[in-house]
Amino acid sequence: MLSIKNLHVSIDGKEILKGINLEVKPGEVHAIMGPNGAGKSTLASVLAGRDLYEVTEGEIVFQGKDVLDMAPEDRAKEGIFLGFQYPIEIPGVSTVNFMKTAVNEHRKHKGLAPLTASDFLKLMRDKKNLVEIDSKLTNRSVNEGFSGGEKKKNEIFQMAMLEPKLAVLDETDSGLDIDALRVVANGVNKLKTAENSTIVITHYQRLLDYIVPDVVHVLFDGRIVKTAGKELALELEEKGYDWIKEENGK
Amino acid sequence: MANIDTINKDFANLFEQGKELLTNGSSNCMNKAREKAFVQFQKLGVPTRANENYKYTNLIPAFDHPYNVNLRYMEVDVDLNDIFQCDVPELDTNMVLLTNGWYYGNNKTLTELPKGVIVCGVQEAAKKYPAIFEAHYGKYAKPADDGLVALNTALAKDGLFIYVPKGVVVEKPIQVVNLLRSDRDLLATQRNLFVIEENAQAKIIVCDHTLTHHKYLSNAVTEINVATNAVFDLYTLQNQHLNSVILNSTFIRQEKNSNVLTNTISLYGGTIRNNHHVLLDGEHCENHTFGMYLMDKDQHVDNFTSIDHAKPNCLSNEHFKGVMDGKATAAFAGRIYVRPDAQKTLAYQSNNNLLLSDDAQINTKPQLIIDADDVKCSHGATVGQMDEDALFYLRARGIDEKEARQMLMFAFAHEIIEKIRVEPLKDRIDALVDTRLRGEISKCNTCAIACKN
Ligand SMILES: Nc1ncnc2c1ncn2[C@@H]1O[C@H](COP(=O)(O)OP(=O)(O)OP(=O)(O)O)[C@@H](O)[C@H]1O
Ligand SMILES: [Mg+2]
Numbered sequence: 140m141l142s143i144k145n146l147h148v149s150i151d152g153k154e155i156l157k158g159i160n161l162e163v164k165p166g167e168v169h170a171i172m173g174p175n176g177a178g179k180s181t182l183a184s185v186l187a188g189r190d191l192y193e194v195t196e197g198e199i200v201f202q203g204k205d206v207l208d209m210a211p212e213d214r215a216k217e218g219i220f221l222g223f224q225y226p227i228e229i230p231g232v233s234t235v236n237f238m239k240t241a242v243n244e245h246r247k248h249k250g251l252a253p254l255t256a257s258d259f260l261k262l263m264r265d266k267k268n269l270v271e272i273d274s275k276l277t278n279r280s281v282n283e284g285f286s287g288g289e290k291k292k293n294e295i296f297q298m299a300m301l302e303p304k305l306a307v308l309d310e311t312d313s314g315l316d317i318d319a320l321r322v323v324a325n326g327v328n329k330l331k332t333a334e335n336s337t338i339v340i341t342h343y344q345r346l347l348d349y350i351v352p353d354v355v356h357v358l359f360d361g362r363i364v365k366t367a368g369k370e371l372a373l374e375l376e377e378k379g380y381d382w383i384k385e386e387n388g389k
Numbered sequence: 390m391a392n393i394d395t396i397n398k399d400f401a402n403l404f405e406q407g408k409e410l411l412t413n414g415s416s417n418c419m420n421k422a423r424e425k426a427f428v429q430f431q432k433l434g435v436p437t438r439a440n441e442n443y444k445y446t447n448l449i450p451a452f453d454h455p456y457n458v459n460l461r462y463m464e465v466d467v468d469l470n471d472i473f474q475c476d477v478p479e480l481d482t483n484m485v486l487l488t489n490g491w492y493y494g495n496n497k498t499l500t501e502l503p504k505g506v507i508v509c510g511v512q513e514a515a516k517k518y519p520a521i522f523e524a525h526y527g528k529y530a531k532p533a534d535d536g537l538v539a540l541n542t543a544l545a546k547d548g549l550f551i552y553v554p555k556g557v558v559v560e561k562p563i564q565v566v567n568l569l570r571s572d573r574d575l576l577a578t579q580r581n582l583f584v585i586e587e588n589a590q591a592k593i594i595v596c597d598h599t600l601t602h603h604k605y606l607s608n609a610v611t612e613i614n615v616a617t618n619a620v621f622d623l624y625t626l627q628n629q630h631l632n633s634v635i636l637n638s639t640f641i642r643q644e645k646n647s648n649v650l651t652n653t654i655s656l657y658g659g660t661i662r663n664n665h666h667v668l669l670d671g672e673h674c675e676n677h678t679f680g681m682y683l684m685d686k687d688q689h690v691d692n693f694t695s696i697d698h699a700k701p702n703c704l705s706n707e708h709f710k711g712v713m714d715g716k717a718t719a720a721f722a723g724r725i726y727v728r729p730d731a732q733k734t735l736a737y738q739s740n741n742n743l744l745l746s747d748d749a750q751i752n753t754k755p756q757l758i759i760d761a762d763d764v765k766c767s768h769g770a771t772v773g774q775m776d777e778d779a780l781f782y783l784r785a786r787g788i789d790e791k792e793a794r795q796m797l798m799f800a801f802a803h804e805i806i807e808k809i810r811v812e813p814l815k816d817r818i819d820a821l822v823d824t825r826l827r828g829e830i831s832k833c834n835t836c837a838i839a840c841k842n
Contacts, residue, residue, distance in 0.1 A: 212793075240792065301787065
């Protein structure tokens with residue numbers, strides 16, 4: 140489904156990703172962990188097509204297509220979804236209008252007619268229930284005045300609306316209380332099929348109790364330095380990153 | 390190019406030679422004001438950039454043109470009621486037409502106006518209702534303060550008069566459609582007077598249209614008095630062609646406990662200068678002055694505003710927003726006076742601009758002159774580009790770049806549109822702004838906006 144080979148990424152001439160290799164198969168859940176500043180969000184943003192970053196080497200192939208030349212919106216329509224670490228507030232853009240436009244763009248891409256107003260509202264209702272998000276929030280401007288936790292829930296709500304093939308969730312668990320964490324994890328699990336894949340970026344083992352990964356990677360200083368099964372997450376939780384740093388000579 | 394002295398001299402000749410036509414049919418009150426104003430005009434002339442208040446708008450190219458001037462009402466060879474029909478059926482209004490600054494002779498009778506409400510031409514009002522007219526005419530717009538007001542007062546023969554008597558609420562908005570329609574390039578002078586008495590309420594929507602491609606210069610002055618406890622809204626929609634010059638000076642005086650909201654929306658036009666003066670002349674007034682400008686190509690807009698807190702305990706809230714593209718230029722000046730007795734004044738002001746191109750320019754200048762100590766004033770101006778993070782967020786959900794930009798621009802502008810207190814008008818302006826921001830021209834009905842480029 141996703142194949143990243145030797146990906147090098149710089150910003151303002153500073154190399155941040157230094158040769159990432161990653162293979163994700165349909166139906167798999169991958170966790171990416173690693174210390175602050177390792178480059179996890181950079182990887183996620185580059186996948187989604189943020190042009191702030193310069194890809195200097197390597198390739199990203201998604202479902203057989205080279206995505207590096209694709210605009211962010213085309214990647215989204217192909218099925219890549221990024222749950223932002225810091226979802227932005229957009230005053231004046233209503234959540235309803237935003238989601239209606241996004242959903243219909245996806246439908247157009249698939250050769251489907253736009254949803255009628257009533258079908259769209261029904262879809263909103265169903266997905267809102269799924270992620271237990273309050274109508275008070277979806278009636279507002281995008282993320283405007285939302286708490287940290289509400290913003291994260293809203294990311295999962297959008298994911299539910301768009302039903303991506305590959306969801307990259309960048310620290311969707313941080314800032315969530317235990318109930319919200321369960322809601323978010325449930326949402327992700329309910330949307331899980333044998334076909335779609337998930338990459339969860341996290342610092343905490345606790346999310347992985349709910350969303351059980353097939354593979355855990357450690358990203359350190361722009362490289363994936365360790366890949367193992369879900370037990371690696373427990374080990375990191377226990378021992379921190381110092382041993383990783385030592386192993387990598389830092 | 391002619392210099393300013395030639396332009397001023399041409400006006401002097403026009404005044405002297407046209408005197409008979411100018412005074413003919415006008416009331417004594419207007420003619421007396423005319424003489425005095427002309428003396429002032431001779432001192433002041435057309436404002437140039439040497440005048441601090443006109444630093445950002447060069448009027449010489451606007452005036453340097455052989456315009457025709459109509460010193461008397463010209464019969465219109467077609468029925469304007471047929472030609473112009475507002476294409477917003479939901480916008481149920483009392484509609485009145487003006488042609489080239491004159492009250493249109495074949496206006497339909499407004500049958501739904503409440504008893505006592507007067508809507509007619511200024512020339513007619515001066516004769517029929519001298520007591521009301523003379524109590525207000527020339528009381529708020531002072532020729533000595535501005536050459537354009539002096540010129541207007543010297544040349545003005547007609548315009549629109551609206552009177553809403555004590556306690557009367559005009560439910561349906563009054564829609565004033567200013568039509569410029571000529572077979573020659575034209576300088577139009579229009580003088581309006583709106584008098585809203587105690588406890589009265591009215592909403593006025595002014596739509597400026599050009600019906601032919603000729604070059605127009607319109608120098609309009611509107612005086613408005615809003616008496617105690619009255620509530621008044623004024624929405625001005627400027628949508629003309631690139632070859633037009635709009636000089637629009639509005640003077641509003643508010644008496645105690647009155648509530649006024651204005652929203653000046655500049656959608657299209659060659660050169661637009663709005664002079665907007667508010668005098669809060671009684672305690673506990675509330676004033677909301679809003680405005681928006683969407684400019685591209687070589688368009689120019691200059692909003693010069695002044696809010697004068699002459700009495701204590703008043704609130705003013707001013708907000709202008711602009712979206713600028715191409716080589717468009719804009720200026721905003723926000724002057725707030727707080728007079729020595731005007732304690733407990735609350736005055737807020739902001740001006741936000743979105744620049745979409747490297748060549749677009751905005752000069753924004755707040756100016757607070759505060760002579761009282763117990764006041765709360767704030768002002769803020771921003772000039773920025775589109776928020777790249779927000780743009781990426783929308784695109785990451787599958788919305789293409791063009792549409793995402795559109796959504797963000799619209800969101801930016803909508804904050805001003807939201808303040809409109811007439812629902813169908815709000816929807817209409819939303820739609821006009823949406824098309825305008827798509828780089829298209831938002832045409833109302835028969836408007837000749839699309840100019841030869
Ligand atoms: N826009 C930017 N300009 C300059 N440097 C940047 C920019 N974005 C990221 N960086 C740098 O790139 C490196 C990786 O940042 P990134 O956000 O990818 O880390 P992360 O692994 O997601 O960290 P965290 O766990 O704190 O979220 C950091 O050193 C960061 O300072
Ligand atoms: Mg991060």
